[in-house]
Amino acid sequence: MQKRSFKTILTLLLALTLVLPAVSAGPASAADNAPAKVAKYGTYTSYFSDSYSELAGKSNVFETLTYHQLWNLFNSDGTYVVLFGGAWSDQTQSVIGYINDVAKEYGIKAIYNFDTRLDGDTASADIADSSSPDTYRKRYVELVNQHLTNLKLEGAEKISYTVGSQSGEADRIESPYLFVYNRTNGDGAAPIVSDLQELLSAEDFQTGGKIDPAKVEAYKAKVREVFDPISKETDGKKVASHTLIDNESYFRSTYAAAAGRTVFTGARVVFQAVTYDELKKLQESSGDYAILYGGPWCPNTQPVIDLVNQWAIDEGIQTVYTWDTRLDNGFDPITKEFKSAELHVRDVNHPNARIYVDLVNQYLTNITTANSKHANGNPAAPPETPSGSYLIWSGEGEGRVYAKRLQVPYVFTYNKDNVDHTGASAPIYGHVELMYTWTNIEEGHASGNRDRFKKALNLLSTRQESVPTDLTTVNASSVSNKNGQIKGVSEALEYKGSGSETYLPVEGTTITGLAAGTYQVRYRAKTGYNAGATEPTDNYYEAGQSVDVIVRANSGSPGSGDPGPSTPTPEPTTTPEQSGSNGKPVVVTLPASKDATTGITVAVVSEDEAAKLIEVAKQDATAGKPTTVELIVKSDSADGSTQVTLTREDYDKLIAGSNVELKVNVGYASLVFDSTALKAIGGSKDTGDISFIIAKSSLTEEGKQVLGDRPVYDLSVFSGETTVSEFGGSEVNVSIPYRLRAGEEAQAVIVYHVTDEGELHTVRGQYSAAAGAVEFATTHFSQYIIGYNKVEFSDVPAGAWYSNAVTFLAARDVTNGSGNGEYNPGAAITRGPFIVLLLKAYGIEADAAGAANFSDAGDTYYTGYLAAAKRLGITTGTGDNLFKPNDLITRQDLFTLLYRALEVLKEVPAKQSDASPANFSDADQIAAYAQKAFETFVASGVVSGSDGQLSPKANSTRAQVAQVLYNLLAAN
Known part of the structure; x- marks a missing residue:
């Protein structure tokens, strides 16, 4: 076991603060168990955590709005909570965490965030900046004057515009500005119900360089004054009443208004609009995403977006992220039409063309478009434009920067970490850029364009990941x-x-x-x-x-030049028919909802479903047979926290007198508990409901600097309000879906356990290509990190038969090589170092100094490991209390020591065939003490020999030892 001193890890990790299960197992509807197609594309929910340091690792209530989404909100009935501000603003950074705290206190589910800097970054794209073009300022002034009619900001700068015969002036809102909006308030005369604009820096909340709780509380009191007018007291607690945006209705109505006809015909809409800054953060995050560039103004996007929507639904895609190259969605605030191109950053030499150019050149490095393939080039391009390309450029002269021009709609699938087989960056997996109109894509049109577009989408979804999984x-x-x-x-x-x-x-x-x-x-x-x-x-x-x-082969796999052993994969077995469960897992799909107070996605096993499970378990118990139950959470949340709860009464009945195995599957992780573990949980003195909670998060920026951008999981079980962290000595099997990132080798993916002292321990776990997941077993719950630790050796070429084995062991600190960056694979290994490798591979710690040991154990790095091996009975030495650690180890001694270790650990491999040592020509050379080891390893396929011989007296090389350990460890 690897042990790294990392005392600050708990401050580096995102704070996965678990709220004790507060959801009673009330009535819940029976789930629809019909299988549905599930895509591998992810959802991105961490924009605010990624953008605001005070929100890192916390659940938050904020959602972004594009310009037109805000306009639509202002024209909608209801009471909304809105925050003007952006991550670029130090003042917004300093208060957003406090606003979030108070919002949760009042039970507010969403604060809608709008940034007047439409790129989320620079003043050049700020519609509320006096130096911006009049056409930009027009959007801000009309937004305020038509909707925020009672806005009063003392001493505010005036923002004005003149565009042709149109002109106007409005107070400039500075970030952060928090307000409650209801367009009918005061008969429409006072749509701003309450507000707060106070520009405070982080230092304003400090005294003597430290956070002053009194100053924080004073600010929170002002935030409460914003929420109080829409709140009422319930059970001694103020709860705010407010309205949530209906995203589906927004897309339906917006596209219908722009097209002058119904656009979306399906039962639901999967699109989610993102701002430019949100799009960048999404494209900087790890994961696979489905993305559409396009907007309601576009006559080519309008007729196909419903086809994209239906394709996504059919493929099981939860979300398609859409970004509009017109930052205002082409919406003119005076005419109310979607015809404006004034903020179209994809236009050639647009004042803010760098927004498009930077986006393509930084994130879409392997993009291909129709325009970029035109042989005649861009007819409007300046002379120095690279030939053979139709490009967008930004800047002048030598400072001009180019990017390939795409046309919208542009649908593509994306993973920032993907590389192709040559190692080149290839974040785009595939794309569709087909330009049709309402007239030539109708059903039955002679061109066949409709079918062609569907065919293109189907081709797009043939690849949804960097490397194949689930094999x-x-x-x-x-x-x-x-x-x-x-x-x-x-x-x-x-x-x-x-x-x-x-x-x-x-x-x-x-x-x-x-x-x-x-x-x-x-x-x-x-x-x-x-x-x-x-x-x-x-x-x-x-x-x-x-x-x-x-x-593998049932009688052992070929050596491929490797004289060492190999481990076969057991043949799939079929569980015999049983009564009750009929030998099959009993699957229950649970509907889930997000608890507004805790931010936890909660799923409860209904009374009816529990009764069915209990009855099946009873039938199986009567027949003396086991029952496997799988609870699947039906949720579109790819991260956060998910809680699965059974009432204590139902839980006790389920496990009573039964041999039940329970699998809890929340999509982004699954846990399997055997009957021993379930009974240990049920033995808790706290008789409250049983809840299983799986929380997913990531490291802070400081943590990423140490370990990289790695996912973090917090596993917990509660009995009522009491944590159950150990399971009667039984192991819980954990499986976490994982896709290898660009350049990652499966053997170097590892699992860290975070101890109570804040240290990292490497636990036995590994990436399984077949499962497309990282799998490990644990006897207790806490925080776990999926890490990556590739160790390079100059003398271990990538194609060597032992390369994977060495990589696997080195990543887990089982071996550090022979020094000077070398592994020395061909060198024979001695007995002392082998014991170290063996015990470290299986997580057995060395005994402390002074422990009973062999007389020739010396005082060296293997001394404590010899003592542990002696104490456990793995070795009795060579006689006269000697071990002879410096002697070369023979194959029969190696397999004997390995067999004894596996006996101690109760991990002796099962028999896979009738093969025996007698099948080999040198079987008579095997010593009596090694006979059992060879019989076991030959029958299990661990040892296949070479050229019809087992070579029991031959010495083992470091490469062969690595392969032996790898074959056993990687098979578990």
């Missing part, structure tokens, strides 16, 4: 047979054997006819649909990085 294997029946399989593939993939140069296309969902061995599977090169093309012809997207998939 499973079926063993070859023997080393010589070619009947192994790789399942869970798609025709978007290709594969090859490790010794082949050529990738073969995948047909169907299973690759068949495989001999035992290692195969590389990857996404193949892909076309994209560009405007003007009837069908795509060029491969715009290179093939992706590959993952290794091992197909």
